[in-house]
Amino acid sequence: MNESTTSSMAHHPIGASRFRAANEHRRLARRRPGTAVLEFAVVAPVLFMLAFGIIEFGRMVMVHQLLEGAVREGARLAILDGTTAADVEQVVRTYLTATSIDAQEAEITVTPDPAAATRGTAMMVRTTIAFEKVSWLPAPFFLQGATLKATATMRHE
Numbered sequence: 813m814n815e816s817t818t819s820s821m822a823h824h825p826i827g828a829s830r831f832r833a834a835n836e837h838r839r840l841a842r843r844r845p846g847t848a849v850l851e852f853a854v855v856a857p858v859l860f861m862l863a864f865g866i867i868e869f870g871r872m873v874m875v876h877q878l879l880e881g882a883v884r885e886g887a888r889l890a891i892l893d894g895t896t897a898a899d900v901e902q903v904v905r906t907y908l909t910a911t912s913i914d915a916q917e918a919e920i921t922v923t924p925d926p927a928a929a930t931r932g933t934a935m936m937v938r939t940t941i942a943f944e945k946v947s948w949l950p951a952p953f954f955l956q957g958a959t960l961k962a963t964a965t966m967r968h969e
Contacts, residue, residue: 861953864949864953865953865954867948867949868947868948868949868952868953868954868955869954869955871946871947871948872943872955872958872960875913875941875943875946875960876960876962878907878908878911878913879908879913879918879939879941879960879961879962880962880964881907881911882904882907882908882911882939882962883904883937883938883939883962883963883964884964885903885904885907886900886901886903886904886907886920886922886937886939886964887900887935887936887937887964887965887966888966889903889926890922890926890929890935890937890966890968891926891935891966891967891968891969892926892969893969894927895926895927896925896926896927897922897925897926897927899926900920900922900926900937901920901922904918904920904937904939905918905920908939913941913946914945914946917941917942917945917946918939918940918941919939919940919941920937920938920939921936921937921938921939922935922936922937922938923935923936923938926968929968930968931968931969932967932968933967933968934965934966934967934968935965935966935967935968936963936964936965937963937964937965938961938962938963938964939961939962940959940960940961940962941959941960942958942959942960943955943956943957943958943959943960944956944957946960
């Protein structure tokens with residue numbers, strides 16, 4: 813530090829105290845070289861859990877919306893005359909496959925049988941799938957053992 817800087821700080825006590833505080837901080841930081849590593853080691857697991865939790869819950873919401881769309885398409889077909897339960901299941905499986913969900917893992921039920929339904933009968937299409945089958949993570953942590961379900965009900969025409 814040159815002489816002019818030192819003399820100007822002597823005339824301004826607030827500037828001098830800030831200067832001393834900054835120097836003290838630098839001096840302490842040089843004495844604790846592993847502090848940043850230790851702080852990262854403490855904070856990193858929390859950050860990783862937060863990131864993986866966001867990924868896992870985001871995937872769960874996304875897959876649930878895809879299941880809702882699939883059963884809605886199935887119900888739209890189920891209310892038409894001449895439709896069979898196999899036709900409805902095929903539409904749901906095609907929808908799921910198109911959205912990159914393994915349709916063979918999904919359990920699909922159609923009640924009652926559309927071929928025997930009369931006008932005004934409530935047709936229900938339901939699908940369930942284990943979250944482990946659709947998770948992007950190798951082993952889901954927060955939603956382990958969860959089952960995603962979607963149901964759509966429409967009146968037969």
